[in-house]
Structure formats: C-alpha cells, structure tokens
Amino acid sequence: MNNKSLNELKERYVAAGAASPNPNFADHALNAELWDADGKRFIDFAGGIGVLNIGHRHPAVVDAVKGQLDKLMHTCQTVMPYEGYVNVAQKLSEHTPVRGHAKVMLANSGAEALENAVKIARAATGRTNVICFDGGYHGRTFMTMAMNGKVNPYQGDFGPMPGMVFRAPFPVPYHGMSEEQALRGLEMTLKTDSSPEQTAAIFIEPVLGEGGFYAAPPSFLKAVRKICDEHGILLVVDEVQSGFGRTGKLFAIEHSGVEPDMMTMAKSMADGMPISAVVGTDTIMDSSGPNSLGGTYTGNPLACAAVMAVFDVFEKEDILGKSQRLGDTLAARFAQWEQKFPNVDNGRNLGAMAAFELVDSKESRKPRPDLAAELLKKTKEKGLILLSCGMHGNAIRFLMPVTIEDEVLEEGLAIVESALAELSA
Structure with a gap:
C-alpha cells in the first residue's frame, strides 16, 4: 500500500488522539535511514524518540530476536x-x-x-x-x-x-x-x-x-x-x-x-x-x-x-566512545550555526544528547516555537526527520543513532543548515 491509501485508512480507523499527523508511512529502515511506503528516503535524526541509539535493525539485535522467536x-x-x-x-x-x-x-x-x-x-x-x-x-x-x-x-x-x-x-x-x-x-x-x-x-x-x-x-x-x-x-x-x-x-x-x-x-x-x-x-x-x-x-x-x-x-562497537565523538561533532556544528544565524542560540550537549534553541534574538532569548515548527517542516521536505522539544516548544533536539555513518550524518546536518539559512533569509 502507498501513503495515500494508508492515510485514508488512518483517517477512518485510527483514533484522532492516537493518529500521527505525519502523512508518510514507514516501510523499511536500516541504521539511520528509512524509506516510506512510496519509496522516499529519509535520514532519521529522531530515532523513534531516542529508542534507536544503535540504529534501526541492528544485525545483532535482529539475529537475537529471531533466535529467541524459534524457542x-x-x-x-x-x-x-x-x-x-x-x-x-x-x-x-x-x-x-x-x-x-x-x-x-x-x-x-x-x-x-x-x-x-x-x-x-x-x-x-x-x-x-x-x-x-x-x-x-x-x-x-x-x-x-x-x-x-x-x-x-x-x-x-x-x-x-x-x-x-x-x-x-x-x-x-x-x-x-x-x-x-x-x-x-x-x-x-x-x-x-x-x-x-x-x-x-x-x-x-x-x-x-x-x-x-x-x-x-x-x-x-x-x-x-x-x-x-x-x-x-x-x-x-x-x-x-x-x-x-x-x-x-x-x-x-x-x-x-x-x-x-x-x-x-x-x-x-x-x-x-x-x-x-x-x-x-x-x-x-x-x-x-x-x-x-x-x-x-x-x-x-x-x-x-x-x-x-x-x-x-x-x-x-565502542558505543559510548561513538556517543562522545558524535556529541563533539554536534557541539562544533551548533557553535558554527550560532555564529552564522541570528535565531540559533544556546547549543548544548551531554554526549550525543544535544539541542539548540530558536529565539527571536540572542539578546532577548525570547522563544520562537513558530520557527521551530517551520524548521521541522523544511527539513522533512528535504528528507530529514527532526524533532523539537522544550517547555517553550523552541528547542531542536538531535536523536540520530550513535552508529550513524559519517557521510549520512553530514548529509543530515547539511539539510538542517540549509533550512536554517532559508529561515534567516
């Protein structure tokens, strides 16, 4: 089934409070990438809200579950x-x-x-x-x-x-x-x-x-x-x-x-x-x-x-070391964005648990949840899944798998940067 037919079923049968607003339906995934029911590829910076630190369908986990299923x-x-x-x-x-x-x-x-x-x-x-x-x-x-x-x-x-x-x-x-x-x-x-x-x-x-x-x-x-x-x-x-x-x-x-x-x-x-x-x-x-x-x-x-x-x-696989290194990479990129974009501020991380804020200005620190919503919309259009969070709805959080390949990480970060540039234009 494609996204259109699945959305029709969702509208008819899934309770409104439980239905995802996302019109794309996941079909298959591997590590930090997933493809929807129409075959469109997405880079996943959400990780099922922090569930996939070692990625979609890690082979060792898949093998373990299959082995247990036989018993x-x-x-x-x-x-x-x-x-x-x-x-x-x-x-x-x-x-x-x-x-x-x-x-x-x-x-x-x-x-x-x-x-x-x-x-x-x-x-x-x-x-x-x-x-x-x-x-x-x-x-x-x-x-x-x-x-x-x-x-x-x-x-x-x-x-x-x-x-x-x-x-x-x-x-x-x-x-x-x-x-x-x-x-x-x-x-x-x-x-x-x-x-x-x-x-x-x-x-x-x-x-x-x-x-x-x-x-x-x-x-x-x-x-x-x-x-x-x-x-x-x-x-x-x-x-x-x-x-x-x-x-x-x-x-x-x-x-x-x-x-x-x-x-x-x-x-x-x-x-x-x-x-x-x-x-x-x-x-x-x-x-x-x-x-x-x-x-x-x-x-x-x-x-x-x-x-x-x-x-x-x-x-x-030295997952803890990878998490620390990923956090360093994100922190460095956030620092660049803070210098480059007036609405980006307060980049922070503890390991790979990382976020920055979208604000009216660095001086006022007034939260801009509207900019956060627009950023998520733009990145999704460009093939990246990203999440916001925070009491004010203006924090952009990064939960990509720690195991993400370097080239996929860079591709995803480039999408975020491109969307931030459009917001600042």
Whole structure:
C-alpha cells in the first residue's frame, strides 16, 4: 500500500488522539535511514524518540530476536519464568549505579516503569507523596501525567490528575532559573506542599527529555541527593530517554557521581523492542509483597533477547566512545550555526544528547516555537526527520543513532543548515 491509501485508512480507523499527523508511512529502515511506503528516503535524526541509539535493525539485535522467536515467545514470567528475564536482571544489576546491591523488575514502557517506581517507593517508605520537577516528562498514564512538568498536550482533555504529586523548579539558567533558585524552590516545596515526613521520593531526569535537553548540573544532583539523605526520601532517577549511551556514558547520572536509590529505563535498552525496567537497591525493591509487581507481558522473552544483544553491541562497537565523538561533532556544528544565524542560540550537549534553541534574538532569548515548527517542516521536505522539544516548544533536539555513518550524518546536518539559512533569509 502507498501513503495515500494508508492515510485514508488512518483517517477512518485510527483514533484522532492516537493518529500521527505525519502523512508518510514507514516501510523499511536500516541504521539511520528509512524509506516510506512510496519509496522516499529519509535520514532519521529522531530515532523513534531516542529508542534507536544503535540504529534501526541492528544485525545483532535482529539475529537475537529471531533466535529467541524459534524457542519461546511468551509464558508470562510470573506463571513460568525463563532465562532471558533473569539474565537481563543480572546485567542491569551489574551496570546500574544505584546504591548497594541492585535488584530489578521489568515492564513494558517507560511510563509503566515510572508507575512501578512510585509503588515501590511508597511500599519502601510508608509515605505517599512524590516530588517531580518543572519540565520533567515521565509518561502518559494517569500517575505519570500527574508527574509531568508540562500540561499540554498530555493532561488537557483527561480531567483530574492523581493527587500526592508536587513540583519543584528545574535549574535552567538560560531561561532565568539558577541552580540556587531551584534548590530554594525544592526546599520550599518540602516546607509548603509536601513535608519530608510525607514524601516517599523525589523523581528527576538528569537531562530533561521532552523538557528541552537541559542537563542538571552535577552539583545540583548532589544537593538533591543530600536533601533526600537528610530526610529519608528516596532519590529516583528517570533515564528513559537519557540512558543507554545517549550521553556518552551508559547512564547520564554517571556524569555526576551520584548514586540514586532507584532508576527507571526503557527506550534504547532494546533497540526498538518494547521493554523497560526499574532498578533499585535490593531492600527497596523487595519492600512490597508477593506478586505485587509485574504484568502479563513484562520482560517478554523477545525483548529480553534484544536487551542482551544491545549490551554485546555496546562492548564490541565502542558505543559510548561513538556517543562522545558524535556529541563533539554536534557541539562544533551548533557553535558554527550560532555564529552564522541570528535565531540559533544556546547549543548544548551531554554526549550525543544535544539541542539548540530558536529565539527571536540572542539578546532577548525570547522563544520562537513558530520557527521551530517551520524548521521541522523544511527539513522533512528535504528528507530529514527532526524533532523539537522544550517547555517553550523552541528547542531542536538531535536523536540520530550513535552508529550513524559519517557521510549520512553530514548529509543530515547539511539539510538542517540549509533550512536554517532559508529561515534567516
């Protein structure tokens, strides 16, 4: 079927809230390139929103999933467990920088991991409240919608959100929120909204994802860790988008040296297969009763096989080194664009988790989401898939596979530069 016929089916059968506005339908892909149903080629700088750090259909992952498919597809691991689940649990325990010996539960999506992290935190502390940060994004289920630091489009149509969720400022000096101010805001939240005695956990993304690719300073993360320790509050780090090599380390929190009590992860941990995890200190993870955690499809055998293959690829192909080098390349190009184009500012990166902003001027720093939308339109017309993000909708984020070939990377960056030039004309 071609794009036209597929769009007709989409209009007739797919719920409006779930339907993509993109009229192009993916047909096949490899590494950082994909082709639509009409045969048009696109360079992919979105990576399925950070899911494809080692590219579309990495051969090692494809082989692992095919091999598992010949053996076992599903039993529900709470009914009949299987080797893949415990292998993944062991691997994550050995590589996740939580305090002490780590234990693991597997789920299906980032939001599901966050939901379970809240459950576990409440069970471990006997407290109810959670504190999250402005600009944070944790999912589309009801609890995670309440945890998100941005209302639209995630909450607007769905009525009252769950209670016991409170907010603190995230440090973004570029937009007027210093680290010192953010810490004072967190301390005020603990005084005016959620007392320490009622607070089970503080949830934070070490690098905001949907919130704009702003990295929390290591000193801020250490201060939050200290506040948690003073009050017996759990520190939960959300690495759903920043994890699995995006920042030049396996997890972004490793840049700070801070050890959380729990971490959530998903997206690139299985290179496109649906799986997520909560990893935490053993006493915390064991705090809830028998059969209190899990789900029908959690830790699916095919997805577990993909996770193990991803870890092998990281070791064999120096993915973390590639991420660091890609980040350096992007940072250098952003610096050039800031010099060349008046509306480009605040280029930033932690490894290959990189973004810049489109503003009215470098002096005003007034966000221009209209320019961001126009840039995405122009790059798509030129054969490049690119995403915006941020509280103001004006940040352009780069999530191409870390494994992207040099010539494909340069082709994609040239498209961005050409579109920026047209915007500035």
